[in-house]
Structure formats: C-alpha cells, structure tokens
Amino acid sequence: MKAKVYVNLKSGVLDPQGKAIQHSVELLGFSGISDVRQGKYFEIALDGSLDQQRALESVEKMAREVLSNPIIEDYRVEIEA
Amino acid sequence: MKFGVIVFPGSNCDHDAYHVISKHVGLPVDFVWHRETDLSTYDAVILPGGFSYGDYLRAGALARFSPVMNSVKKFAESGRFVLGICNGFQILCEAGLLPGALIRNRDLHFICEHIHVRVETSDSPYTNELTTGTVLRIPIAHAEGNYICDDNTLAELQREDRIVFRYCEPDGAVTDTANPNGSRVNIAGICSRERNVLGLMPHPERACEDLLGSSDGRDIFSSLAATVAAAV
Numbered sequence: 506m507k508a509k510v511y512v513n514l515k516s517g518v519l520d521p522q523g524k525a526i527q528h529s530v531e532l533l534g535f536s537g538i539s540d541v542r543q544g545k546y547f548e549i550a551l552d553g554s555l556d557q558q559r560a561l562e563s564v565e566k567m568a569r570e571v572l573s574n575p576i577i578e579d580y581r582v583e584i585e586a
Numbered sequence: 587m588k589f590g591v592i593v594f595p596g597s598n599c600d601h602d603a604y605h606v607i608s609k610h611v612g613l614p615v616d617f618v619w620h621r622e623t624d625l626s627t628y629d630a631v632i633l634p635g636g637f638s639y640g641d642y643l644r645a646g647a648l649a650r651f652s653p654v655m656n657s658v659k660k661f662a663e664s665g666r667f668v669l670g671i672c673n674g675f676q677i678l679c680e681a682g683l684l685p686g687a688l689i690r691n692r693d694l695h696f697i698c699e700h701i702h703v704r705v706e707t708s709d710s711p712y713t714n715e716l717t718t719g720t721v722l723r724i725p726i727a728h729a730e731g732n733y734i735c736d737d738n739t740l741a742e743l744q745r746e747d748r749i750v751f752r753y754c755e756p757d758g759a760v761t762d763t764a765n766p767n768g769s770r771v772n773i774a775g776i777c778s779r780e781r782n783v784l785g786l787m788p789h790p791e792r793a794c795e796d797l798l799g800s801s802d803g804r805d806i807f808s809s810l811a812a813t814v815a816a817a818v
Contacts, residue, residue: 514689518734519768521694571651574644574680576687577734 506551508564509583512573513544547572551584560584587818589615590628592658592674594649599635599671602791607632610794610804611811620652629814630667631658633674635727635789645688645730646676655681667711667814668783672728675775675785684776684785685743686735692768696729700799701766703774703788704754707747710777711813712784712806721758722751722802724788726766731787733769733776743776751775751786 514520520542527541549567551560561584568580589607593600600617607615618631625631639648649655655677662668662683670678678684691697705713705720716722735743743749751774755764765772767787775786790803 518689519692519732521690521692521768525694571647572643574647574687576679576685576736577689 506553506557506560507585508547508549508551508560509585510547510549510564510568510572511544511581511583512547512568512578513542513580514577515579518577545572557584557586587613587814588628589613590618590625590631591615592618592620592631592633592654594620594636594638594652594677596638596640597634597636597673599673599789599791602789603632603634603671606791606794606803606807611807613811618654620649620654623653623657625654625657625661628661628666629818630669630810631661633658633668633670633677634791635672635674638673638677641730644680646673646678646680649673649677650681659683662778662783665780665782665817667810669712669810670783670785671789671791672726672731672787675787676730678783678785683783684778685739686733686770686776688730688787689732689734690730691728691732691766694729696727697731697766698725698727699766700725700793701788702754702756702758702764703751704758704760706749706752709747710750710781710784710809712777712810713750714813715809716805719758721754721756722788722790722793722805723756723800724790724793724803725799726788727792728767728787731767731769733773733787735770740770743773746779748777748779748781749773749775750777750784751788
C-alpha cells in the first residue's frame, strides 16, 4: 500500500518559484498558460499493518502536522492499494 | 544569569551568538545540543541562524521536532527569554511560538547584505534600551525571509504592538523599496503576546563590532541582558 501526499501553497500565497517557472516556459515558447503554482509531492510506502481507513487517518495527520504548514499550505492525501 | 545557544544539525551562526554573549555582553553562555532537554540552568536561550536539517521540507520545519524544542516551549511559557535569529525565527514560527510563516523571498534570491530596520517599539525585552523609531543597520542573509500572516494575525500584531522591527530606508521611512524580501508591511521581527519571545530575520549578532561594518546589534543584546538581570 502506498500513500500519496500533495502539498500546495494556499491560493493567495505568493509563489515566486511558480512565477519564475511560468516566465521561463513562456520564454521557451509554451503558450496558453495563465498561472503556475509549484507544490510538493510525497510518496510514502506503507507496510500494510494498517487497514486503508487507519492508514488514511495516519497519513492525514502526518500531512497536517509535518508535511504541510497549515498557515501557508493545503494538502491532499490519496491511499493506493 | 546564563545564556544558552541551541545548536541544531546545520546551525551555523551559533558561534557568532556565543561570541557576542561571552565577549560583548560578558555573560556566561553554553552551547546546548538539540538533543538536550534540560534548560533549567538558563535564563535566556538563542535559536541561532543557519540551515537546520538542511532546510529540508521547509526552513525550520524539522528542527521543531528536535527534543530540545519541547523544553524551549516550556521555557517560553515560564516567561523566560527566547530569541530566534533568522533560521531561529523560522523555527519559532514552525513551532507555533510565533504566528505567521516565512516563505521564499519575492525575487527568489538569497540576499546577503546590510539593510536598515526601524525599531517599532521600545516595549520589549530586546529593545528597551532603544528609542522607538531608531534605525539600525544590520545584515540579513536568507532566502526564506518573506514574512506572511493572515489579516487577523496582522491586526492582532499591530493592536498588541508586537511588530518590533520593520525594514526601512536609512532615514527610517518604511517603503516597498526598502523591503528586501516582500514581507508583509515590511515586518523584520515580531514578539510573542507575553513579549518574551522574539524572532527576527536580520542578524544582530553579526553587527556587534565596527570591524564587521556595524555595531548596531549590540543594543538588542544589552537590552536583553539588562532585562534578564532585572528578572533574575
């Protein structure tokens, strides 16, 4: 079983890295972009000792307390069997 | 009366802080390894600058789980003094001892230069020997010093007079051009509600000797030393 955690800056929080990436890809000729936001992605391998619901709760707690800073970031957790 | 300088893996301004306390303030000081949990012999602790845990995940995010941080929280709750400089400020925000967060500088650069900050309040243990409005010339050295917080937190900081330093022009004018990193309302340092915890991005410990280009940081340490002496 694997957990996937996506952490992104909250909307409204300035993302200068996203802006720089947007600028660069536009310079390279990619068009039609209105915004780029850079986030973080974690893959957490689970040893199977927790059932899916418990695993979700545990990883949600991890995402809330460690992987994200709730002042500036949102997170989303997916559990993959 | 004794100071402690907390050393995390990756701290690199710990010796500067130690030097200032021992040589300029003239008080006993120990290095405190982050695995220690007993702070009972100290009256003030400094969380120094650096790159604790390599800034992995977020600046300051992993240091907050170091064993010493539970003790630092209790230490702060007991009314003793906690000074977080640069990475130390980031750790204090991540640990919830100060509100808000420090994100990437708006221009993405690591900025290492002398800047000016204005003392916004002399009502703190760290500025009580200074006059409100005094301009200090102190270096910054950071990539994540852009202070942000929500509107309610900002209003609370303003209402409670907890914004201690703001980036300014040499003449003290607080302008956007004097804001090196995009911090909200030019915030460079804030204190806790009880005023005993201060976090700031500039490095006053690097500005305590004329040879280093400025000695304006000394007043911050002498204010603290006098406050600690009065409290002990």
